[in-house]
Amino acid sequence: xxxxxxxxxxxxxxxxxxxxxxxxxxxxxxxxxxxxxxxxxxxxxxxxxxxxxxxxxxxxxxxxxxxxxxxxxxxxxxxxxxxxxxxxxxxxxxxxxxxxxxxxxxxxxxxxxxxxxxxxxxxxxxxxxxxxxxxxxxxxxxxxxxxxxxxxxxxxxxxxxxxxxxxxxxxxxxxxxxxxxxxxxxxxxxxxxxxxxxxxxxxxxxxxxxxxxxxxxxxxxxxxxxxxxxxxxxxxxxxxxxxxxxxxxxxxxxxxxxxxxxxxxxxxxxxxxxxxxxxxxxxxxxxxxxxxxxxxxxxxxxxxxxx
Amino acid sequence: xxxxxxxxxxxxxxxxxxxxxxxxxxxxxxxxxxxxxxxxxxxxxxxxxxxxxxxxxxxxxxxxxxxxxxxxxxxxxxxxxxxxxxxxxxxxxxxxxxxxxxxxxxxxxxxxxxxxxxxxxxxxxxxxxxxxxxxxxxxxxxxxxxxxxxxxxxxxxxxxxxxxxxxxxxxxxxxxxxxxxxxxxxxxxxxxxxxxxxxxxxxxxxxxxxxxxxxxxxxxxxxxxxxxxxxxxxxxxxxxxxxxxxxxxxxxxxx
Numbered sequence: 001x002x003x004x005x006x007x008x009x010x011x012x013x014x015x016x017x018x019x020x021x022x023x024x025x026x027x028x029x030x031x032x033x034x035x036x037x038x039x040x041x042x043x044x045x046x047x048x049x050x051x052x053x054x055x056x057x058x059x060x061x062x063x064x065x066x067x068x069x070x071x072x073x074x075x076x077x078x079x080x081x082x083x084x085x086x087x088x089x090x091x092x093x094x095x096x097x098x099x100x101x102x103x104x105x106x107x108x109x110x111x112x113x114x115x116x117x118x119x120x121x122x123x124x125x126x127x128x129x130x131x132x133x134x135x136x137x138x139x140x141x142x143x144x145x146x147x148x149x150x151x152x153x154x155x156x157x158x159x160x161x162x163x164x165x166x167x168x169x170x171x172x173x174x175x176x177x178x179x180x181x182x183x184x185x186x187x188x189x190x191x192x193x194x195x196x197x198x199x200x201x202x203x204x205x206x207x208x209x210x211x212x213x214x215x216x217x218x219x220x221x222x223x224x225x226x227x228x229x230x231x232x233x234x235x236x237x238x239x240x241x242x243x244x245x246x247x248x249x250x251x252x253x254x255x256x257x258x259x260x261x262x263x264x265x266x267x268x269x270x271x272x273x274x275x276x277x278x279x280x281x282x283x284x285x286x287x288x289x290x291x292x293x294x295x296x297x298x299x300x301x302x303x304x305x306x307x
Numbered sequence: 308x309x310x311x312x313x314x315x316x317x318x319x320x321x322x323x324x325x326x327x328x329x330x331x332x333x334x335x336x337x338x339x340x341x342x343x344x345x346x347x348x349x350x351x352x353x354x355x356x357x358x359x360x361x362x363x364x365x366x367x368x369x370x371x372x373x374x375x376x377x378x379x380x381x382x383x384x385x386x387x388x389x390x391x392x393x394x395x396x397x398x399x400x401x402x403x404x405x406x407x408x409x410x411x412x413x414x415x416x417x418x419x420x421x422x423x424x425x426x427x428x429x430x431x432x433x434x435x436x437x438x439x440x441x442x443x444x445x446x447x448x449x450x451x452x453x454x455x456x457x458x459x460x461x462x463x464x465x466x467x468x469x470x471x472x473x474x475x476x477x478x479x480x481x482x483x484x485x486x487x488x489x490x491x492x493x494x495x496x497x498x499x500x501x502x503x504x505x506x507x508x509x510x511x512x513x514x515x516x517x518x519x520x521x522x523x524x525x526x527x528x529x530x531x532x533x534x535x536x537x538x539x540x541x542x543x544x545x546x547x548x549x550x551x552x553x554x555x556x557x558x559x560x561x562x
Contacts, residue, residue: 186409186468189360190423190475191399194391200426205413 052252056243057259065239066260068153072228072235073221075157080164080221081214087165088172089198102169109166115227117163121155122231152233160224164217171213175206211279215272222264226257236260310338313373313479313510314359320367321354328354330534331368336479341511343521343542346531347557352514353406355531356483359512360401361394373400373478399427402472406484408464410456416443416467417452420474428475435474442470446500462493466500473504480504482513518562522546530554 005013042048056062090102109117125146134141179202187197226237236257244253314336321329328351336342344352357363358370361377370377375397379386389397410419420439424430430438443449446466456464465485472480482501486494498520505511505524515521521528521542528542530551538545538554546562549555 180409180412182405182407182409183411185362186403186405186411186471188362188395189398189401189403189405190471191395191427192423193395196395196426200422201411205411 049249049252052249053255056249056253056256059243059256061239061243062236062256062260065234065236066264068233068239069222069225069235069237070264072153072156072160072225072233073218076160076164076225077214077218077221079157079161080168080217083161083165084168085172085203087169088176091169091173092176094194106166106169109163114159114163114224115230118155118159118227118231121150121159122152124150124155152228152231152238155231156225156228156233156235160221160228164221168214168217172206172210175209176202178209179205208279212272212276215268215275219265219268219272222268223261226261311374312336312371313338313340314512315371316355316368317370318368319355319358319365319370321351321358321363321365328534329358332531332534332536334529334536334539336510336512338510339508340526341505341509341513341524342527342529343525344512344514344529344531345516345518345521345557345561346537350531351534352531353483356481356512356514359479359481360398360403361389362403373397395427399423399475400477401479401481402469402475402477403481404465404468404472404483404485406487408456408461408468408488410464410468410471412456415453415455416448416459419456419467420471423471423475439470439474442474443467445473445503446470447496460493461489462496465489465497469497469500469504478510480509480511482511482515484514484516486515486517516561518546518558530557532557 001019002016005015008014043050087102087105090098091106093099093102128146131144131146131149132141133143176198183201183205184197187201188194192200225233225235228235229237229241232238240253240257244250312335314334316332316334319329319332319334320327332351332355334355344356346352354363358365358377359372365377376386377397378389378394380389380393381387410416411422414422417436417439420442421432421435424435424438425432428435440449440452443452446469448463448466448470451459451463451467456467459467469485485501486497489497494517498517501511501513501520502524513521513525525542527539528545529539530537530545530549530553532553538549538551540549545554546558549558
């Protein structure tokens with residue numbers, strides 16, 4: 001907006017007035033009134049014990065729940081991402097059986113509620129009391145009790161990870177298909193097999209499109225883990241519920257859990273911004289050099305090498 | 308120019324879906340020959356070129372390249388289709404340069420050239436980079452080795468693409484309209500590199516609109532139209548006195 005005076009027709013400097021944004025002021029006042037009223041209702045509610053919120057904020061069960069939530073989120077996301085890439089490659093394969101299998105998987109895991117899947121994995125022992133892994137026609141192998149393997153933690157990781165894979169496969173597929181066909185042709189012309197072309201040429205370039213949404217998936221996963229509540233996974237939500245079941249401070253514990261979820265989301269959002277800046281703007285660079293750390297952390301300017 | 312032909316096509320047919328685009332192409336390239344193909348767009352010249360290294364399947368007739376029937380091996384009285392791996396092995400002997408360059412966008416010029424020696428030939432990284440540097444120097448781009456494709460001009464990109472194809476030490480080089488996507492002032496630098504390559508005795512099959520290049524460097528000039536070879540001959544003769552009215556009409560429109 002201009003603040004410098006304008007030279008008028010008679011030659012002298014005439015000041016410029018300020019634009020009065022009526023709409024913004026009105027909207028601001030209305031928002032303040034409504035939000036203030038709502039917050040006031042909660043904060044000033046005599047039935048809500050803010051002291052209890054503060055007391056439970058750093059409760060050991062809450063803190064251990066946070067650790068488990070982060071663990072499940074990371075493991076399930078990693079499982080989902082890796083499996084998602086395989087599913088996407090299978091879906092785009094020329095082998096009709098692989099294509100069909102991937103399509104079936106995606107349909108099945110997107111077609112059933114994740115809550116159902118979690119309960120299913122947790123109760124796997126009803127179908128298979130023992131998990132046996134052995135070399136056919138020999139006695140060599142391993143055997144586990146299903147109930148010991150399928151704890152709340154593993155069934156949460158499996159359920160959420162396998163579910164994410166189905167969704168993520170579609171993101172990866174879009175990323176792969178966005179890579180120009182000429183890149184594949186050049187790779188074939190140089191004597192690459194289809195698999196090598198995918199690994200060396202196509203996937204590294206598809207990452208540019210695939211990586212940014214992973215941040216979003218992770219943020220979503222942080223809160224989806226609260227479903228683990230149904231299989232007693234000892235995550236933040238499960239532990240919070242255990243506390244409120246004992247002392248009946250339901251609202252207070254929900255506020256405690258929400259505050260922590262919001263903090264985790266804020267941190268993850270910050271990291272996501274980092275990730276997107278690395279992979280979005282400096283588009284093509286990001287695929288090479290260094291490990292994950294080198295990509296997420298700020299990069300040192302590289303001296304230009306001339307030979 | 309003696310010895311078995313590098314490319315020998317007899318009645319080659321190819322279709323996209325129900326549309327036949329090659330209606331029986333007869334054509335041959337001798338070792339060391341620089342063979343130029345011209346023709347209007349949609350005449351099937353690029354498709355034919357892509358059949359030579361198996362990027363498009365031949366659906367009829369016979370196409371022998373470097374002594375092999377492209378896509379099939381004769382065994383026990385039957386032709387067996389190639390596996391993707393077999394195709395890949397075959398293509399290592401043929402270099403290809405595309406109209407749109409198709410440099411790998413996530414790699415530097417050097418990495419582009421070193422890519423196939425490393426990932427296809429299994430060369431060590433250091434040795435491949437040394438080799439890549441030599442090839443880049445040959446096309447005059449040693450100073451740009453560490454630039455990304457998007458930091459290079461079209462002409463420079465195409466020269467990197469040529470270096471990349473040469474890094475696998477091919478017996479035959481295919482050029483698919485290598486200068487058509489270039490700004491006019493960048494065409495010459497690419498043609499210069501191709502001329503040098505021709506003088507070094509490389510067998511080259513060039514689909515082009517550069518009549519001047521064909522006249523100066525080409526050993527034979529072939530005119531494609533509507534999926535067949537219409538006329539063929541030494542460039543100077545064909546350009547001076549073509550017999551077919553279709554050739555004449557095309558030449559008068561481009562010259």
